Amino acid sequence: MITRSAHEMANALESGEITSEKLTQDHLDRIAAVDGEVHAFLYVDTEGALSQARAVDAARAKGEKVGPLAGVPLALKDVMVQKGVPTTAGSKILEGWRPPYDATVVTKLKSAGIVILGKTNMDEFAMGSSTENSAYGPTHNPWDLTRIPGGSGGGSSAALAAFEAPLAIGTDTGGSIRQPAAVTGTVGVKPTYGGVSRYGLIAFSSSLDQAGPCARTVLDTALLHEAIAGHDPKDATSIDAPVPQVVKAAREGDVKGMKIGVVKELNGDGYQTGVRSRFEESLELLAKAGAEIVEVSCPNFEYALAAYYLIAPSECSSNLARFDAMRYGMRVGDDNGASAEIVMNLTREVGFGREVKRRIILGTYALSSGYYDAYYGSAQKVRTLIMQDFTNAFSSADVLVSPTCPTTAFKIGEKADDPLAMYLNDIATIPVNMAGIGGMSLPCGLAPEDGLPVGFQVMSPAMQDQRMYSVGAALEAALLSQWGAPLLSQIPALAGAK
Amino acid sequence: MSLSYEDVIAKYEPVLGLEVHVELNTNSKMFCGCATAFGAEPNTQTCPVCLGMPGALPVVNEKAIESSILIGLALHCSVTPFSRFSRKNYFYPDMPKNFQISQYDEPICVNGYVDVEIETEEGPKKFRIEIERVHMEEDTGKSLHMGGATGRIHGADYSLLDFNRAGIPLVEIVTKIVPGTGKYAPEVAKAYVAELRDILRSLGVSDVRMEQGSLRCDANVSLRLIGAETLGTRSETKNVNSLRSVERAVRGEMIRHAELLEKGQRVVQETRHFQEDSGLTRSGRSKEQAEDYRYFPEPDLVPVEPDAAWIEKLRASLPEQPTLRRKRLQAEWSVPEKEMAAMINADALDIVETTVKLGADPAKARSWWLGEISRIANERDIALPELPITAKDVAAIVALVSQGQLTDKLARQVVEGVINGEGTPEHVIQARGLKVVSDESALMVAIEKAIEAQPETAEKVRNGHIPAAGALIGAVMKETKGQADAARVRELLLSHLGQ
Numbered sequence: 001m002i003t004r005s006a007h008e009m010a011n012a013l014e015s016g017e018i019t020s021e022k023l024t025q026d027h028l029d030r031i032a033a034v035d036g037e038v039h040a041f042l043y044v045d046t047e048g049a050l051s052q053a054r055a056v057d058a059a060r061a062k063g064e065k066v067g068p069l070a071g072v073p074l075a076l077k078d079v080m081v082q083k084g085v086p087t088t089a090g091s092k093i094l095e096g097w098r099p100p101y102d103a104t105v106v107t108k109l110k111s112a113g114i115v116i117l118g119k120t121n122m123d124e125f126a127m128g129s130s131t132e133n134s135a136y137g138p139t140h141n142p143w144d145l146t147r148i149p150g151g152s153g154g155g156s157s158a159a160l161a162a163f164e165a166p167l168a169i170g171t172d173t174g175g176s177i178r179q180p181a182a183v184t185g186t187v188g189v190k191p192t193y194g195g196v197s198r199y200g201l202i203a204f205s206s207s208l209d210q211a212g213p214c215a216r217t218v219l220d221t222a223l224l225h226e227a228i229a230g231h232d233p234k235d236a237t238s239i240d241a242p243v244p245q246v247v248k249a250a251r252e253g254d255v256k257g258m259k260i261g262v263v264k265e266l267n268g269d270g271y272q273t274g275v276r277s278r279f280e281e282s283l284e285l286l287a288k289a290g291a292e293i294v295e296v297s298c299p300n301f302e303y304a305l306a307a308y309y310l311i312a313p314s315e316c317s318s319n320l321a322r323f324d325a326m327r328y329g330m331r332v333g334d335d336n337g338a339s340a341e342i343v344m345n346l347t348r349e350v351g352f353g354r355e356v357k358r359r360i361i362l363g364t365y366a367l368s369s370g371y372y373d374a375y376y377g378s379a380q381k382v383r384t385l386i387m388q389d390f391t392n393a394f395s396s397a398d399v400l401v402s403p404t405c406p407t408t409a410f411k412i413g414e415k416a417d418d419p420l421a422m423y424l425n426d427i428a429t430i431p432v433n434m435a436g437i438g439g440m441s442l443p444c445g446l447a448p449e450d451g452l453p454v455g456f457q458v459m460s461p462a463m464q465d466q467r468m469y470s471v472g473a474a475l476e477a478a479l480l481s482q483w484g485a486p487l488l489s490q491i492p493a494l495a496g497a498k
Numbered sequence: 499m500s501l502s503y504e505d506v507i508a509k510y511e512p513v514l515g516l517e518v519h520v521e522l523n524t525n526s527k528m529f530c531g532c533a534t535a536f537g538a539e540p541n542t543q544t545c546p547v548c549l550g551m552p553g554a555l556p557v558v559n560e561k562a563i564e565s566s567i568l569i570g571l572a573l574h575c576s577v578t579p580f581s582r583f584s585r586k587n588y589f590y591p592d593m594p595k596n597f598q599i600s601q602y603d604e605p606i607c608v609n610g611y612v613d614v615e616i617e618t619e620e621g622p623k624k625f626r627i628e629i630e631r632v633h634m635e636e637d638t639g640k641s642l643h644m645g646g647a648t649g650r651i652h653g654a655d656y657s658l659l660d661f662n663r664a665g666i667p668l669v670e671i672v673t674k675i676v677p678g679t680g681k682y683a684p685e686v687a688k689a690y691v692a693e694l695r696d697i698l699r700s701l702g703v704s705d706v707r708m709e710q711g712s713l714r715c716d717a718n719v720s721l722r723l724i725g726a727e728t729l730g731t732r733s734e735t736k737n738v739n740s741l742r743s744v745e746r747a748v749r750g751e752m753i754r755h756a757e758l759l760e761k762g763q764r765v766v767q768e769t770r771h772f773q774e775d776s777g778l779t780r781s782g783r784s785k786e787q788a789e790d791y792r793y794f795p796e797p798d799l800v801p802v803e804p805d806a807a808w809i810e811k812l813r814a815s816l817p818e819q820p821t822l823r824r825k826r827l828q829a830e831w832s833v834p835e836k837e838m839a840a841m842i843n844a845d846a847l848d849i850v851e852t853t854v855k856l857g858a859d860p861a862k863a864r865s866w867w868l869g870e871i872s873r874i875a876n877e878r879d880i881a882l883p884e885l886p887i888t889a890k891d892v893a894a895i896v897a898l899v900s901q902g903q904l905t906d907k908l909a910r911q912v913v914e915g916v917i918n919g920e921g922t923p924e925h926v927i928q929a930r931g932l933k934v935v936s937d938e939s940a941l942m943v944a945i946e947k948a949i950e951a952q953p954e955t956a957e958k959v960r961n962g963h964i965p966a967a968g969a970l971i972g973a974v975m976k977e978t979k980g981q982a983d984a985a986r987v988r989e990l991l992l993s994h995l996g997q
Contacts, residue, residue, distance in 0.1 A: 080553070081551075081552060081553045087552075089552070094552065097552075099546075099551065099552070099553070100546060100551070101546045101551070101554075103553055198555060199553065199554070199555050200553040200554070201553055202552040202553045203552075203553070203798075205797075206797035206798050207797035233557065234555060234557060235555050235557075236555065236556065236557045236558065236798060236799050236800050237797075237798065237799075237800060314794060315794075315797055317587075317792075318585050318587050318597050318792070318794070321587060321589065321595065321596035321597055322550045322552070322594065322595045322596055323552075324589065324591070324596055326591050326659070327549060327550070327551075327594065328551070328552075336656075340591045340657070341589070344589060344591075364792065367587070367792035367793075367794055368790055368792060369790050369792070372792075372794070376794060
């Protein structure tokens with residue numbers, strides 16, 4: 001049962017083939033068996049999950065109308081606050097903190113009857129591309145435990161690939177949903193900025209952060225997307241408009257007559273051979289399915305990475321200022337004689353990891369008077385140029401596509417001491433965040449040279465998220481008929497599984 | 499060296515700059531739904547948003563925007579079609595997010611003015627104070643430094659934090675530099691804050707209670723030699739909690755600056771704290787090294803783009819300007835300047851106007867409020883509008899007196915009764931049995947009794963010596979325990995004695 005899709009599990013629950021309690025217990029057992037190897041979870045909420053599952057079973061037994069995913073388990077990225085459940089955002093500074101409130105996404109999950117199994121590992125405050133920056137140790141890629149599962153949401157994607165959960169919530173600031181999906185052979189969607197509420201998402205970079213759905217199939221991702229999306233009066237940047245019809249698009253998977261734009265700048269040099277070949281093959285499949293493939297150019301994407309590494313650190317330097325030991329979380333050096341300032345300093349020194357400190361310092365510098373215009377100001381201008389590139393590109397294509405990442409999963413430790421090399425991994429995902437549009441990654445095969453999953457990225461204009469689901473579903477169907485079974489059926493068995 | 503104020507103004511010209519913070523009286527905070535009532539138990543009016551919990555997000559209170567626009571319009575500002583919130587970043591334990599959401603380079607209202615008039619030896623003199631900007635921000639929490647002698651952070655054993663105030667909407671009104679006030683600088687500063695207070699009160703957007711901190715003034719003062727072009731170094735005095743203190747703080751700073759300059763020393767650019775008891779200021783945070791607040795646009799909020807039609811609707815709803823209203827009322831009531839000033843000082847204008855609107859004669863309404871009722875207010879050390887007696891009560895009492903149902907003396911007892919919580923004027927009259935004795939036969943009995951007791955006096959009156967009637971009237975009033983109408987007694991008495 002645990003290897004099925006969430007949609008299939010939902011059908012089994014609906015038909016009475018299985019109860020949510022049993023399904024949840026199966027997943028908890030799987031976590032107990034394999035998470036020692038994978039380390040996808042920071043906290044497993046056994047009691048909370050089972051009681052939620054029983055409540056859904058009871059509602060169903062009473063004949064109450066429940067949501068399409070009611071009773072299906074989910075893994076929640078630890079950057080989302082859940083009332084009463086330890087939430088750390090992968091940082092020591094929040095160790096032991098139990099939030100007094102639910103994020104809007106969590107409220108929506110609960111009301112949809114989706115069972116929250118626990119909190120997944122991540123790079124500290126979502127800063128990283130490998131989950132190696134977690135203060136609680138790295139997550140291992142289930143395809144190859146010596147490799148990274150991507151980041152920052154490596155815990156969520158690894159949980160999906162290891163069949164510890166059929167659904168997961170991620171957040172994507174520069175690719176933290178899509179890159180982990182790509183390197184673990186799973187599906188991840190960053191919705192249009194403002195499409196899913198950020199209330200209760202511990203902020204890294206407010207103007208770039210976006211929560212989104214992760215799953216093993218395009219349809220599952222769409223079902224979860226609809227469960228969490230929609231206007232939230234608690235988030236001023238949330239869009240007050242109907243949710244795009246992503247489930248309908250995912251069911252139909254129709255790309256006939258659709259123009260698919262290949263972004264010239266997001267391919268070629270610096271992209272692994274196997275990544276390029278799988279990407280090219282996918283384009284052919286889409287053409288066969290009736291889409292028209294065109295090439296588009298986005299010349300300003302070249303500056304996206306540099307601008308991102310000014311905007312995101314600037315906002316994080318301010319967002320993370322609240323972690324000061326005064327009201328919650330860790331407190332260091334409070335010996336009844338130390339001043340508040342000393343306690344704040346000591347706590348931040350001990351509580352934050354290296355990458356977080358690096359970005360706080362970078363951002364503090366970029367916002368300083370005398371440097372603001374040259375750094376933060378220029379970066380915002382680049383952002384406008386990138387938006388213009390997208391507007392131009394979308395005038396000649398309905399969606400844009402590229403490989404999600406330049407490479408497959410790298411080795412744990414391989415880039416840990418080279419932040420620039422690490423940052424380059426997000427080169428194809430960052431422009432989407434800069435423009436606030438939607439982006440999806442879905443698996444398009446294994447790279448022949450290393451046998452590791454390759455991600456295919458689809459980008460759609462703001463609030464046209466359904467388009468990427470149409471393309472994703474069409475490609476997924478074409479690939480499935482070629483492979484005969486989902487890609488994840490090829491994943492090596494974990495030692496704990498038997 | 500100790501300089502007199504005259505010495506200072508003979509040589510130096512003061513330049514003012516006034517920043518006034520106004521707490522808006524919205525029901526909820528600037529960016530969350532928490533209550534804003536003053537004086538609640540510490541940390542009971544808080545939520546994840548105003549506590550800066552991880553993940554919480556601000557949402558702008560529309561009512562606060564409306565109040566800010568009203569303030570801008572009343573100060574003759576233009577409302578900007580696009581304004582934004584920024585983050586002002588600095589660490590302080592009572593600031594939950596360690597940044598304050600405030601408007602920075604794109605405020606909601608700009609370029610206005612306030613005219614004030616002060617009394618001088620040469621008669622009334624008008625000054626125009628130009629307003630640079632009106633912007634919105636959130637208040638911080640409060641630190642209470644415990645232990646130690648001063649209540650200040652230095653020397654305290656520990657500090658307590660109260661976040662009830664965190665996120666209360668504030669509007670900051672900043673003047674352009676105000677030169678040209680010369681020796682009147684302290685009075686002009688006071689008059690400006692008073693005028694602002696009256697305007698804000700007339701708009702109903704704030705409680706404007708300086709003693710509770712809902713109106714706070716920071717006074718920037720610098721001196722330059724008379725005739726000089728360049729500005730001197732300024733000091734910024736905070737903690738100025740009354741109108742009188744505004745005047746004292748400006749005067750005190752002028753003298754302090756001049757003394758430093760005369761000694762050949764320089765004025766330090768710094769924040770100073772006004773000491774209510776001594777009228778002096780003490781040094782606070784130095785601003786010599788401008789703190790870098792790393793302002794940047796608040797990414798969690800969208801820009802404020804008020805609809806032009808909404809602005810015009812608000813403009814049309816503006817109440818009469820307090821100065822114009824004062825002039826109008828003064829003319830309508832034909833009140834002498836001095837009494838008008840007394841009424842304003844006693845904060846009695848609104849209540850007198852309401853009393854008049856309820857039918858009372860303006861002179862009577864004024865004399866009750868400024869006379870007997872003010873006396874009781876002073877006695878009890880309560881502000882006039884806080885006394886438990888309403889305009890309606892006073893209008894009723896005035897009506898009863900004019901109908902002859904109460905004498906002034908009885909009416910005073912009714913006022914006292916109402917203030918003591920004995921109920922409406924009618925209740926007090928009933929309960930205390932204060933009706934005027936208007937039954938003429940009863941009055942005649944008392945008159946006869948008085949004549950009988952003082953036959954010689956009565957004879958004098960009969961013989962045309964009218965002033966002698968006073969003693970007899972007095973006796974009648976005494977007999978009727980003051981509940982008779984003295985004028986009527988006089989009429990009856992004189993006619994009874996053939997006059």
